[in-house]
Amino acid sequence: MTDVDVVVVGAGVLGGSIAYALACAEPGLRIVLSGRRGPGASQAAGAMLGVLGEVTAAGVRSRHGELRLGMAVEAAARWPAWRRAVRERAGTAAPADGYGTGTYILLNAASGPLDEAALEAMRAAGARHGLPVEDSAVSDVPAYRPLDNDRALRAVFLPQERFLDARRWLRTLDAALRALPNVRRAGAGRLRALGTAYELVTQESTFRAGRVVVAAGAWSSALLDRIDPDLPVLPVVAAEGTAVTLRPTGPVPPMVLRTPNRAYACGLHAVPQADGTWYVGASAAPALHPGDAPTAGALRFLLDAGLSQLHHGLTGARISRVHHGNRPVGLDGHPVLGSAGRPGLWVATGTHRDGLHASPLIAQEIATEILHETPSPWLAPWHPCRKPITDWTAAAAIEEAAAHHASLAAESRMRPPLTGDWPGLLTDAYRTLMEQTYARMPDGYVLPPELAPLGYEQGPALASLVRSHLDRLAGRESPAGERRLPASPALRSRA
Numbered sequence: 001m002t003d004v005d006v007v008v009v010g011a012g013v014l015g016g017s018i019a020y021a022l023a024c025a026e027p028g029l030r031i032v033l034s035g036r037r038g039p040g041a042s043q044a045a046g047a048m049l050g051v052l053g054e055v056t057a058a059g060v061r062s063r064h065g066e067l068r069l070g071m072a073v074e075a076a077a078r079w080p081a082w083r084r085a086v087r088e089r090a091g092t093a094a095p096a097d098g099y100g101t102g103t104y105i106l107l108n109a110a111s112g113p114l115d116e117a118a119l120e121a122m123r124a125a126g127a128r129h130g131l132p133v134e135d136s137a138v139s140d141v142p143a144y145r146p147l148d149n150d151r152a153l154r155a156v157f158l159p160q161e162r163f164l165d166a167r168r169w170l171r172t173l174d175a176a177l178r179a180l181p182n183v184r185r186a187g188a189g190r191l192r193a194l195g196t197a198y199e200l201v202t203q204e205s206t207f208r209a210g211r212v213v214v215a216a217g218a219w220s221s222a223l224l225d226r227i228d229p230d231l232p233v234l235p236v237v238a239a240e241g242t243a244v245t246l247r248p249t250g251p252v253p254p255m256v257l258r259t260p261n262r263a264y265a266c267g268l269h270a271v272p273q274a275d276g277t278w279y280v281g282a283s284a285a286p287a288l289h290p291g292d293a294p295t296a297g298a299l300r301f302l303l304d305a306g307l308s309q310l311h312h313g314l315t316g317a318r319i320s321r322v323h324h325g326n327r328p329v330g331l332d333g334h335p336v337l338g339s340a341g342r343p344g345l346w347v348a349t350g351t352h353r354d355g356l357h358a359s360p361l362i363a364q365e366i367a368t369e370i371l372h373e374t375p376s377p378w379l380a381p382w383h384p385c386r387k388p389i390t391d392w393t394a395a396a397a398i399e400e401a402a403a404h405h406a407s408l409a410a411e412s413r414m415r416p417p418l419t420g421d422w423p424g425l426l427t428d429a430y431r432t433l434m435e436q437t438y439a440r441m442p443d444g445y446v447l448p449p450e451l452a453p454l455g456y457e458q459g460p461a462l463a464s465l466v467r468s469h470l471d472r473l474a475g476r477e478s479p480a481g482e483r484r485l486p487a488s489p490a491l492r493s494r495a
Contacts, residue, residue, distance in 0.1 A: 001206045004030040004184075006370065007198060009191060009223065010215030011035030012042035013166075013356045014348050016173045017363035018213050020086065023180045025367050032207050033177065034186045034200055037170075039292055040217045041355055044243060044325025046271045046281045047166035048256055049357045051076050052133065052158050053103050055125045056261050057117035058400050058449070062391035064334055067381050072354065073129050074378065075361040079162060082360035090175035097172055098165035098274030102255035104141050106152040110309055111262050112407040118260035119156065132159055142253035147308045163256050165274040166356060193227050196343060211370060213346045218290045218326040220336075220349040227345070232472040233384040234336050235465055236350045237454065238326040241265075242294040242302055243281030245273060246317040252278045257310060263408035264450055266353050268305050277320050280306040286454035288461055290326035305411060327352050331466060332388035333448030337362060338376070339369065341385040341476070346370060350382070352450075387473060388466070392446045394438050401437075401452035402430040442467050 006029060008019045019033040037043055048054075051072045059065035087094045105122070107115050126133040136157040138144070146152070177183050189202035191212065198212045216223050218238040224231055258269035265284035273279050283298040285291075299322065307314050330336045330350035335358075340347045346369070348362055355362075365376035392400075406427055416422035437455040441447050445466045447455045454462055 001199075001208050004032050004207050004209045006030075006211045006213065007032045007034060007191070007200050007207055007209040008213045008215060009034045009200070010213075010217065010348075011037045012040045012215070012217055013045075013170065013173065013359045014042075014217075014351070014362060015213070015215040016170070016177060017359040018215055018348060018366050019183055020173065020177055020180070021363040021367035022370065023177075023183045024085075024089075026371055027182055029182055031183045032186050032200065032209070033183060034189055034191075034202065035216065036188045039290060039324050039326055041241075041325045041327045042166060042170060042217075044241060044323035045166040045356050046243060046266075046269055046279050047164050047169065047356055048103065048258070048269060048271060049076060049079055049162040049164065050103065051129075051161065052122045052126050052131055053105060053161050053256075053258060054261060054266070054353065055118065055122045056114070057121040060121050060125055064381060064389055064391050068334070068354070069125060069129075071358055071361060071378060073131075075358045076160075076162065078360040078364070086172060086176045089179050090172050091179065093175035093178075094172045095168050096274045097168040098272060099162065100164070100254055100272065101160065101162050103158040103161035103163070104136060104144075104255065104257050105156045105158065106138075106141065106144070106257060106259050106309075107154040108146065108150055108152040108259065108309055110150050110305070110411050111259065112403065112410050114262045114403055114407050115260045118262070119154070122156070122158075122260075134159065141257065142255070143250070143311060144257060145311045145313055147312055150309045161256065163271050168274045169356075191223060191227060193342075198227070198344065211344045211346075213348060213366060213370070214340070215348040217349055217355075218328040220328060220347065224340070224347070228342060230472055230475065231341060232469065232476050233340050233347060234350070234386055234388065235331050235469055236328045236336060237331065237451070238287045238290040239329050239352060239450075240283075240285045240287055240291045240294075240298070241281065241325050241327060242283040242298040243279060243323040244299070244302065244306075244319055245277045245279050245321040245323070246314055247277050247320045248311075248314055248317040250313065252276060259309070262404065263411050264404050264453060268309055270306070270310055278314075278317075280310070281323070284327075284450075286329065286451050288454065288458055288465070291324070294322060294324040301412065328355070329451065331445075331451075331469065332390070333450055334389050335382040336384045337366070337382040338379040338384055347384045385473070385476070387470070388445050390444070390446045392448065394446050397446050397449050397452075398431060398434040398438055401434045401449040402427065404449060404452070405430040405434075442470060444470065
């Protein structure tokens with residue numbers, strides 16, 4: 001058995017970034033980074049390092065939505081220095097990563113009122129945070145050739161929104177980690193509590209550490225259950241996503257084209273890649289457990305949307321790669337970050353679409369907490385051992401979920417009959433479905449609208465998962481209502 005200081009579990013961008021931040025902050029630490037890269041979120045990401053592009057009207061109406069926006073703004077400010085430091089550490093092994101700036105937001109007719117509300121929310125958020133939102137003529141949007149009935153009538157340009165090639169960035173991060181003498185890579189293994197320490201058993205070796213960070217994305221909850229089934233960490237579920245990389249016959253524009261977030265997803269988007277291809281994404285399908293491959297329906301929907309709403313000339317483009325990933329989503333729709341209610345255990349998951357963009361911020365703040373026992377104000381709202389956040393009322397969540405359902409129907413070319421009030425009847429049917437779904441959820445839990453499809457597709461299992469979490473929380477509370485969660489001791493500097 002090999003004694004080390006910290007084990008980080010997770011082969012995605014958060015796990016690697018946390019290991020990197022720890023190793024650079026304290027060169028005397030012995031760190032093991034465990035895991036193997038599979039259908040996680042990082043490898044399949046579009047890597048829009050977006051701030052305003054991710055804003056929705058509903059999101060910024062809530063306190064925690066504003067906190068998420070503040071994190072995105074702060075992460076964007078940290079990216080240039082973070083990227084420069086990682087690339088310098090990687091040296092000549094760092095590939096070109098497609099890093100660029102500029103995003104066009106397209107408002108077309110293939111959706112509903114959510115798009116217009118999102119645009120106004122972007123303008124307001126930009127004004128609050130000093131970020132420009134510029135009106136643009138649709139004719140000025142580069143490489144934009146939609147079908148006539150899907151063309152945009154309005155567009156704005158976000159000149160400070162960044163992006164990069166996620167696959168190239170992961171290679172750069174891997175190279176930087178290899179260059180750090182105090183980081184050891186290990187394959188996937190079995191993690192368990194061992195008294196006051198933790199033991200990781202891999203095929204190559206066994207490691208023991210006093211500190212562990214679980215950053216295993218949509219697989220984090222299963223891993224934590226094996227450590228301690230009574231640990232009251234908010235569970236995460238998966239949001240499966242499908243995207244494609246296309247090799248078009250013409251040049252790819254040097255910026256992002258996208259629609260606002262809608263239809264339960266991150267909007268249709270095309271991101272230029274470092275090798276001259278175009279990444280087009282992405283579908284979204286919430287599930288209790290990660291999926292291992294894309295579905296035919298998701299791929300068909302994505303290609304139809306991309307060819308009709310972005311560039312019908314892509315019909316002749318070659319498919320270079322099909323991406324499939326599982327975004328981790330907290331049961332309340334928010335991240336799960338920080339000390340996990342057991343000495344020496346930290347969690348970094350539940351980031352949904354924000355993980356890669358927020359990775360510099362999360363990594364640096366987690367590292368500071370571990371090394372100096374300094375609570376991070378950025379992580380505090382997302383404490384892992386919490387009751388589900390309920391910024392939504394059930395009535396408001398139902399209306400928002402129904403609006404996303406209607407948006408999905410519009411984007412799928414669903415054309416109701418014009419006799420009678422079929423459009424209104426369909427909207428009422430969506431609302432009724434949502435009312436039934438929300439009524440099945442346990443008291444004290446409001447299903448976030450982005451997980452509404454999970455509620456009506458796997459309602460009983462989801463309700464059981466929520467009840468189990470609430471029961472674990474209740475078991476950790478004293479009769480006076482005070483949490484009996486042990487504090488995490490500091491990891492002393494080895495300098």
